[in-house]
Amino acid sequence: xxxxxxxxxxxxxxxxxxxxxxxxxxxxxxxxxxxxxxxxxxxxxxxxxxxxxxxxxxxxxxxxxxxxxxxxxxxxxxxxxxxxxxxxxxxxxxxxxxxxxxxxxxxxxxxxxxxxxxxxxxxxxxxxxxxxxxxxxxxxxxxxxxxxxxxxxxxxxxxxxxxxxxxxxxxxxxxxxxxxxxxxxxxxxxxxxxxxxxxxxxxxxxxxxxxxxxxxxxxxxxxxxxxxxxxxxxxxxxxxxxxxxxxxxxxxxxxxxxxxxxxxxxxxxxxxxxxxxxxxxxxxxxxxxxxxxxxxxxxxxxxxxxxxxxxxxxxxxxxxxxxxxxxxxxxxxxxxxxxxxxxxxxxxxxxxxxxxxxxxxxxxxxxxxxxxxxxxxxxxxxx
Amino acid sequence: xxxxxxxxxxxxxxxxxxxxxxxxxxxxxxxxxxxxxxxxxxxxxxxxxxxxxxxxxxxxxxxxxxxxxxxxxxxxxxxxxxxxxxxxxxxxxxxxxxxxxxxxxxxxxxxxxxxxxxxxxxxxxxxxxxxxxxxxxxxxxxxxxxxxxxxxxxxxxxxxxxxxxxxxxxxxxxxxxxxxxxxxxxxxxxxxxxxxxxxxxxxxxxxxxxxxxxxxxxxxxxxxxxxxxxxxxxxxxxxxxxxxxxxxxxxxxxxxxxxxxxxxxxxxxxxxxxxxxxxxxxxxxxxxxxxxxxxxxxxxxxxxxxxxxxxxxxxxxxxxxxxxxxxxxxxxxxxxxxxxxxxxxxxxxxxxxxxxxxxxxxxxxxxxxxxxxxxxxxxxxxx
Numbered sequence: 001x002x003x004x005x006x007x008x009x010x011x012x013x014x015x016x017x018x019x020x021x022x023x024x025x026x027x028x029x030x031x032x033x034x035x036x037x038x039x040x041x042x043x044x045x046x047x048x049x050x051x052x053x054x055x056x057x058x059x060x061x062x063x064x065x066x067x068x069x070x071x072x073x074x075x076x077x078x079x080x081x082x083x084x085x086x087x088x089x090x091x092x093x094x095x096x097x098x099x100x101x102x103x104x105x106x107x108x109x110x111x112x113x114x115x116x117x118x119x120x121x122x123x124x125x126x127x128x129x130x131x132x133x134x135x136x137x138x139x140x141x142x143x144x145x146x147x148x149x150x151x152x153x154x155x156x157x158x159x160x161x162x163x164x165x166x167x168x169x170x171x172x173x174x175x176x177x178x179x180x181x182x183x184x185x186x187x188x189x190x191x192x193x194x195x196x197x198x199x200x201x202x203x204x205x206x207x208x209x210x211x212x213x214x215x216x217x218x219x220x221x222x223x224x225x226x227x228x229x230x231x232x233x234x235x236x237x238x239x240x241x242x243x244x245x246x247x248x249x250x251x252x253x254x255x256x257x258x259x260x261x262x263x264x265x266x267x268x269x270x271x272x273x274x275x276x277x278x279x280x281x282x283x284x285x286x287x288x289x290x291x292x293x294x295x296x297x298x299x300x301x302x303x304x305x306x307x308x309x310x311x312x313x314x315x316x317x318x319x320x321x322x323x324x325x326x327x328x329x330x331x332x333x334x335x336x337x338x339x340x341x342x343x344x345x346x347x348x349x350x351x352x353x354x355x356x357x358x359x360x361x362x363x364x365x366x367x368x369x370x371x372x373x374x375x376x377x378x379x380x381x382x383x
Numbered sequence: 384x385x386x387x388x389x390x391x392x393x394x395x396x397x398x399x400x401x402x403x404x405x406x407x408x409x410x411x412x413x414x415x416x417x418x419x420x421x422x423x424x425x426x427x428x429x430x431x432x433x434x435x436x437x438x439x440x441x442x443x444x445x446x447x448x449x450x451x452x453x454x455x456x457x458x459x460x461x462x463x464x465x466x467x468x469x470x471x472x473x474x475x476x477x478x479x480x481x482x483x484x485x486x487x488x489x490x491x492x493x494x495x496x497x498x499x500x501x502x503x504x505x506x507x508x509x510x511x512x513x514x515x516x517x518x519x520x521x522x523x524x525x526x527x528x529x530x531x532x533x534x535x536x537x538x539x540x541x542x543x544x545x546x547x548x549x550x551x552x553x554x555x556x557x558x559x560x561x562x563x564x565x566x567x568x569x570x571x572x573x574x575x576x577x578x579x580x581x582x583x584x585x586x587x588x589x590x591x592x593x594x595x596x597x598x599x600x601x602x603x604x605x606x607x608x609x610x611x612x613x614x615x616x617x618x619x620x621x622x623x624x625x626x627x628x629x630x631x632x633x634x635x636x637x638x639x640x641x642x643x644x645x646x647x648x649x650x651x652x653x654x655x656x657x658x659x660x661x662x663x664x665x666x667x668x669x670x671x672x673x674x675x676x677x678x679x680x681x682x683x684x685x686x687x688x689x690x691x692x693x694x695x696x697x698x699x700x701x702x703x704x705x706x707x708x709x710x711x712x713x714x715x716x717x718x719x720x721x722x723x724x725x726x727x728x729x730x731x732x733x734x735x736x737x738x739x740x741x742x743x744x745x746x747x748x749x750x751x752x753x754x755x756x757x758x759x760x761x762x763x764x765x766x
Contacts, residue, residue, distance in 0.1 A: 045690060045693040045694055046692075046693040046694075046695075046701055047689045047690055047692060047693030047701045047704075047717070048693070048701070074686070076686060076689075076690075077685075077686055077689050077714065077717055077718055077719070078718055078719065079702070079716065079717065079718030079719070081718075082718070111684075111686065112684075112685075112686020112687070112689065112690065113685060113686040113689075113713075113714065113718075113719055113723075114719070115719070216690065216693070216694045217690060218686075218689070218690050218693060289672070289753075289757075293757070293758050293762045294762060296758065296762045297762025299762065301494075301495075302460075302495075302496060303457070303459060303460055303494065303495020303496040303601075304495070306430045306459075306460050306495065306496075306601070307428060307430055307459075307495065307600060307601050309429075309430060310428040310429040310430030310431070310601060311428055311429075312429075318429055318430045318431070319462070321430075330496075331460065331496065333462065334430070334460055334462065335460055335461055335462030335464075335465070335496075336460070336461065336462070336496055336497070336498070340496075370672075370758060371758060372755050372758050372759070374672075374676070374758075375676050375679065375753060375754060375755050375757075375758055376755070379676045379677060379679045379680025379682065
């Protein structure tokens with residue numbers, strides 16, 4: 001399933017020993033063609049990891065034959081040696097597959113500021129190449145997990161073609177993109193330029209609006225590979241819609257598995273003067289630690305929503321604001337609305353809707369609550 | 384002490400019954416003159432509480448005779464009724480003191496979105512007026528506490544005059560300003576315009592750089608009252624310096640008592656191209672939940688510093704960045720520096736220094752770690 005759901009792809013996940021836990025930590029996805037169109041988007045963090053710097057360059061010609069991924073080390077802030085290690089990883093993969101190193105993308109995830117143990121990683125790459133299979137998607141999805149508790153996969157069936165994807169990401173989930181590695185494959189016949197346009201639009205309204213803890217990673221990468229193996233030339237609208245749905249499904253899986261989360265929260269701003277305003281307001285609320293701890297405490301503390309909205313430059317009048325939490329309009333016209341004890345926050349899903357009454361645009365940010373477990377997991381991560 | 388350290392001021396703190404705990408909740412500070420110069424700065428949150436809206440207007444003429452403060456309710460997002468309640472509070476105070484309501488500032492702190500119980504508050508104002516005393520500073524400082532565990536006071540002795548202040552603030556501490564109420568008094572002889580200039584500069588580099596949880600309040604107010612009772616006309620440089628020191632002391636007390644904090648952290652950015660760059664970088668790090676949880680876990684995870692720095696638009700080259708934690712240069716030239724296990728994070732104070740190597744400006748943001756107790760206190764606050 002996932003990255004091997006589409007025809008023309010093989011994948012593998014193996015254990016190289018990068019993780020202290022002894023769990024799988026190297027994944028490989030290979031496009032057997034006939035086409036090798038590719039597009040990718042990367043973190044906008046200016047402190048970009050070595051594999052991001054490498055892959056950004058490698059995919060710029062619109063072609064990629066394979067993606068080699070490792071968990072157990074981010075290879076970020078590792079200087080010239082770190083970049084050389086990424087280069088060696090790509091070369092080793094290329095050699096084993098009989099392709100050019102410049103057509104191998106590299107992704108890494110794990111702790112920042114440590115060199116990768118190449119004496120373990122390179123044999124891992126070799127093992128992964130040997131284990132490649134048309135059924136290897138699930139193993140690959142498992143090998144990219146870090147603090148993820150479940151693997152993330154999704155599939156979309158288009159007219160005569162398939163799109164499949166895998167993702168990892170649990171902490172450091174924030175826009176542009178969330179901390180995530182995502183590989184998506186399709187057997188549709190589609191050119192790199194069209195792939196890139198579809199991918200940018202899909203990530204803009206899915207992964208870019210997934211904001212678990214406001215922290216932007218150094219390693220985020222979303223890769224889309226097209227083999228053309230189905231022979232189907234997709235309708236571009238359908239393909240974009242399908243890709244968007246697939247990315248949305250993966251993004252929701254990321255939020256649901258976010259570190260320590262006990263509530264999945266959608267923050268939707270409606271009737272904004274612009275989509276940017278709507279996104280800004282939703283994100284300000286989604287990033288408020290006070291709002292997030294209140295939801296953890298099952299407390300419909302709408303004052304913390306309003307105080308976050310008030311920090312933005314979006315167009316609105318404070319005395320017009322409405323806030324609805326799980327269907328109850330707790331704030332009406334900037335003041336007290338229906339009784340807050342009518343709001344039921346026992347379930348996992350929380351929907352907050354903010355009405356700016358300033359236009360017709362809307363946007364949703366997906367986030368989660370701030371819990372004891374988040375603090376616990378993140379205070380213990382590298383030590 | 385504190386607001387009654389300077390001559391010409393009386394204060395009181397009483398229990399009106401606004402707090403379920405039965406602790407003091409109404410404070411009154413009165414300027415007996417001969418001068419009544421005043422200046423104030425307020426939250427930049429666009430969702431401003433009723434008392435902020437009132438006081439902003441009342442102080443605009445540079446005069447204030449008294450400040451009436453209550454804990455146990457923020458009177459924010461309370462509509463026309465809330466504003467009327469603030470107005471009634473000012474009128475009641477004015478009537479008791481024989482001054483004009485337009486010269487009475489009002490401050491409130493507590494839960495957002497609930498009307499104040501005026502049947503308790505107004506008798507409380509009366510009790511406070513009766514209890515006024517030249518020794519009442521400590522009682523006043525106690526009555527403005529919410530989740531504060533200790534009262535905050537500071538005094539500066541100038542040449543022939545005194546500046547004294549009190550503050551409250553524990554959660555929702557963020558810039559522009561932190562969630563805080565601060566009243567500062569001086570018996571120096573000084574005009575409102577000079578007061579305002581000195582106050583703006585002092586808050587800019589103290590309270591505005593205190594960022595506990597990134598959440599900006601609806602009620603922040605810092606008031607400075609001058610009685611002229613000492614007869615001393617201060618040197619403006621000395622006065623500004625003294626005021627800055629006093630604000631800095633109060634700001635540090637706020638951070639040290641921030642909800643659930645176990646470490647007090649200074650994040651200093653040096654060699655920045657501009658002061659704005661330095662502040663932006665320090666604030667990005669200070670607001671990173673991943674950085675803050677790492678410090679809670681006594682983990683010198685400098686990768687989380689760099690990943691926060693990388694989200695800013697400050698001038699720097701990633702490969703030039705140095706990061707020092709409690710004296711150990713853990714990151715050198717964007718890569719691995721001295722061993723992270725040399726960093727001692729057992730103590731309460733943590734100093735992080737980020738060297739951008741892009742200029743000569745610097746700025747410090749004071750923050751604290753993100754702990755289980757923060758999550759606990761803030762998930763239980765209104766319920």
